[in-house]
Amino acid sequence: xxxxxxxxxxxxxLTKKETEVKLPRPTRVKNKTPAPIQITAEQLLREARExxxxxIRPPKQKITDASELADYRLRKRKEFEDLIRRVRWxxxxxxxxxxxxxxxxxxxxxxxxxxxxxxxxxxxPTLWLKYAEVxxxxxxxxxxxxxxxxxVQLLPRxxxxxxxxxxxxEMLGNVAGARQIFERWMAWEPDHHGWAAxxxxxxRYNEVGRAREIYERYVRCHPTVxxxxxxxxxxxxxxxxxxxxxCYERAIERLxxxxxxxxxxxxxxxxxxxxxxxxRARVIYKYALDHIPKGQxxxxxxxxxxxxxxxxxxxxxxxxxxxxRRFQYEEEIAKNPLNYDTWFDYxxxxxxxxxxERIREVYERAIANLPPAxxxxxxxxxxxxxxxxxVFEELEAQDMDRTQEVYRECLKLIPHKxxxxxxxxxxxxxxxxxxxxxxxxxQVLGNAIGMAPKDKIFKKYIEIELQLGNFNRCRTxxxxxxxxxxxxxxxxxxxxxxxxxxxxxxxARAIFELAIAQPALDMPELLWKAYIDFxxxxxxxxxxxxxxxxxxxxxxxxxxxxxxxxxEATSGIEEETNEIEMQDEALIEQRLLRSRGVFERAFDYFxxxxxxxxxxxxxxxxxxxxxxxxxxxxxxxxxxQKKLPRKVKRKRAIVxxxxxxxxxxxxxxxxxxxxxxxxxxxxxxxxxxxxxKQKVDDED
Numbered sequence: 196x197x198x199x200x201x202x203x204x205x206x207x208x209l210t211k212k213e214t215e216v217k218l219p220r221p222t223r224v225k226n227k228t229p230a231p232i233q234i235t236a237e238q239l240l241r242e243a244r245e246x247x248x249x250x251i252r253p254p255k256q257k258i259t260d261a262s263e264l265a266d267y268r269l270r271k272r273k274e275f276e277d278l279i280r281r282v283r284w285x286x287x288x289x290x291x292x293x294x295x296x297x298x299x300x301x302x303x304x305x306x307x308x309x310x311x312x313x314x315x316x317x318x319x320p321t322l323w324l325k326y327a328e329v330x331x332x333x334x335x336x337x338x339x340x341x342x343x344x345x346x347v348q349l350l351p352r353x354x355x356x357x358x359x360x361x362x363x364x365e366m367l368g369n370v371a372g373a374r375q376i377f378e379r380w381m382a383w384e385p386d387h388h389g390w391a392a393x394x395x396x397x398x399r400y401n402e403v404g405r406a407r408e409i410y411e412r413y414v415r416c417h418p419t420v421x422x423x424x425x426x427x428x429x430x431x432x433x434x435x436x437x438x439x440x441x442c443y444e445r446a447i448e449r450l451x452x453x454x455x456x457x458x459x460x461x462x463x464x465x466x467x468x469x470x471x472x473x474x475r476a477r478v479i480y481k482y483a484l485d486h487i488p489k490g491q492x493x494x495x496x497x498x499x500x501x502x503x504x505x506x507x508x509x510x511x512x513x514x515x516x517x518x519x520r521r522f523q524y525e526e527e528i529a530k531n532p533l534n535y536d537t538w539f540d541y542x543x544x545x546x547x548x549x550x551x552e553r554i555r556e557v558y559e560r561a562i563a564n565l566p567p568a569x570x571x572x573x574x575x576x577x578x579x580x581x582x583x584x585x586v587f588e589e590l591e592a593q594d595m596d597r598t599q600e601v602y603r604e605c606l607k608l609i610p611h612k613x614x615x616x617x618x619x620x621x622x623x624x625x626x627x628x629x630x631x632x633x634x635x636x637x638q639v640l641g642n643a644i645g646m647a648p649k650d651k652i653f654k655k656y657i658e659i660e661l662q663l664g665n666f667n668r669c670r671t672x673x674x675x676x677x678x679x680x681x682x683x684x685x686x687x688x689x690x691x692x693x694x695x696x697x698x699x700x701x702x703a704r705a706i707f708e709l710a711i712a713q714p715a716l717d718m719p720e721l722l723w724k725a726y727i728d729f730x731x732x733x734x735x736x737x738x739x740x741x742x743x744x745x746x747x748x749x750x751x752x753x754x755x756x757x758x759x760x761x762x763e764a765t766s767g768i769e770e771e772t773n774e775i776e777m778q779d780e781a782l783i784e785q786r787l788l789r790s791r792g793v794f795e796r797a798f799d800y801f802x803x804x805x806x807x808x809x810x811x812x813x814x815x816x817x818x819x820x821x822x823x824x825x826x827x828x829x830x831x832x833x834x835x836q837k838k839l840p841r842k843v844k845r846k847r848a849i850v851x852x853x854x855x856x857x858x859x860x861x862x863x864x865x866x867x868x869x870x871x872x873x874x875x876x877x878x879x880x881x882x883x884x885x886x887x888k889q890k891v892d893d894e895d
Contacts, residue, residue: 289312
């Protein structure tokens with residue numbers, strides 16, 4: 196067939212070569228520079244619209260006699276036939292052809308076109324629908340019946356054909372004929388909509404008996420919950436309560452356990468509720484809860500709760516729901532007793548029920564399931580069972596002896612040599628404090644420090660003693676804390692802060708000295724800052740300078756230099772202002788000289804010992820310049836300005852780990868005046884920079 200199409204042009208097919216579109220070869224753009232005159236898209240569209248020629252439309256043809264009409268019809272038919280030969284499979288072409296023949300009132304030719312179209316594609320429902328509509332529109336009823344008969348016979352699964360056919364007969368008043376068509380359709384066992392349409396048809400003519408018979412056939416054809424519920428609602432609507440109840444009962448019996456769903460029981464119970472049969476409805480709900488899987492009965496539970504709230508007592512509904520959920524949790528626990536989330540849900544259920552014995556029983560069973568290994572990650576969820584147990588005994592049961600026993604047993608169970616839980620120790624101590632047993636609380640926290648010391652335990656113990664005003668105990672605890680963690684800067688700082696608050700300045704200073712003498716510290720910068728702030732607050736500038744010098748012996752960080760210089764500039768000044776105005780100019784000048792001396796020392800260090808830290812040196816000069824400007828006329832801004840660097844953008848190669856080049860990256864470099872004097876190549880760059888700047892100024 197494909198060979199015939201390509202070889203014989205008279206068949207109306209185009210060969211591949213004839214339909215191939217040849218596109219021009221894309222030319223390569225050699226000159227990509229912008230044109231001197233830019234043309235916008237808006238301008239192109241406007242010019243195209245202005246130069247567009249007037250549209251040439253063929254004149255309207257007026258037919259004056261029969262010969263011209265015949266010529267016109269012949270020409271149009273030839274056009275349609277040629278088009279059909281080219282696109283025979285296109286349904287719209289056939290439809291237009293047939294509709295044109297209809298407009299010419301040549302119904303025989305129109306039917307011929309429709310029939311030819313159906314020979315091409317009889318499975319297309321659109322052709323049948325439009326064909327029948329043409330016959331009906333022109334009142335050819337028998338022809339329309341013939342079309343519909345053939346359509347439903349060839350395409351019985353297209354519901355729209357049946358609907359249209361029945362609608363035509365019903366509009367003509369042929370009720371018997373419409374019923375007969377429905378019967379033919381029902382023989383094909385359509386879906387729910389088809390049966391519903393047949394039932395509505397009978398009800399429109401008050402044929403309730405016929406509708407009931409159709410429902411019987413419907414539930415046999417589709418034995419589903421949906422069909423039975425519709426049948427029961429139909430009977431209820433017609434006032435047949437016994438028949439409706441019979442429908443629900445037959446549905447439960449015939450569908451069996453697999454077909455008994457939540458929807459069916461809810462509908463049955465609501466039916467009995469509407470009939471004021473409260474006990475019947477309750478029995479249905481309970482039967483459903485016993486036979487439907489728990490995961491598929493959420494809506495049923497909700498309906499049952501609403502029903503009991505309206506008609507029953509609280510105890511009854513709670514017993515039912517708690518019993519079912521208890522059974523569900525027991526099943527889950529039997530599968531995985533180490534699923535602590537299930538235990539939490541189970542305990543919460545029992546706590547809502549309020550039976551203390553049951554609650555204790557569930558807690559005891561839960562804590563008996565130890566984690567599989569002595570690793571903290573396995574115990575993190577488990578330990579909360581003990582916490583909830585203790586909280587329940589204290590707050591709900593108000594049994595303090597059992598609460599104390601829960602804490603004691605839990606602390607015995609935890610393997611403290613491998614890990615511990617500071618939260619449990621602190622909760623046990625706080626419980627003893629609430630019982631006004633301070634000795635027992637100290638014993639718990641002391642055992643915690645002895646068996647498994649942690650930061651949280653030390654902090655909480657010190658906080659308790661501090662609130663009680665036992666400062667000697669606080670000192671002892673800080674000493675043990677620092678023996679356990681000598682690198683903890685927080686403990687050192689808080690210890691010194693305690694001594695200072697008690698007026699023991701020398702003790703606080705001695706603690707700071709011991710702290711900075713430690714070989715290893717976790718956050719030394721915070722400790723040094725606390726020590727320096729302490730000396731400043733005590734009004735000891737000489738000691739503060741000594742501390743800064745000692746700190747600079749250990750680190751030459753930029754922040755240390757700036758902090759030292761700012762201290763010298765503001766030492767003894769009570770109020771900060773933008774312009775430092777004080778009566779004693781000699782004192783101001785002395786502070787300026789000291790601060791300037793620190794900045795000069797820092798600048799010399801970064802220039803000679805750390806020349807690679809150019810950015811830090813530039814930041815230092817900026818702070819120095821701000822300091823000189825704050826001193827007003829006394830400060831020497833020019834002293835710093837001649838040291839300021841010039842910021843330039845440069846590129847450097849990027850090399851990966853395996854020494855392969857990966858491109859370039861831009862970075863900012865700082866060129867200082869002293870480097871320009873030392874490096875000849877930098878002098879050339881400086882001269883080029885000045886020349887470029889002068890050229891730009893001349894152009895402006």
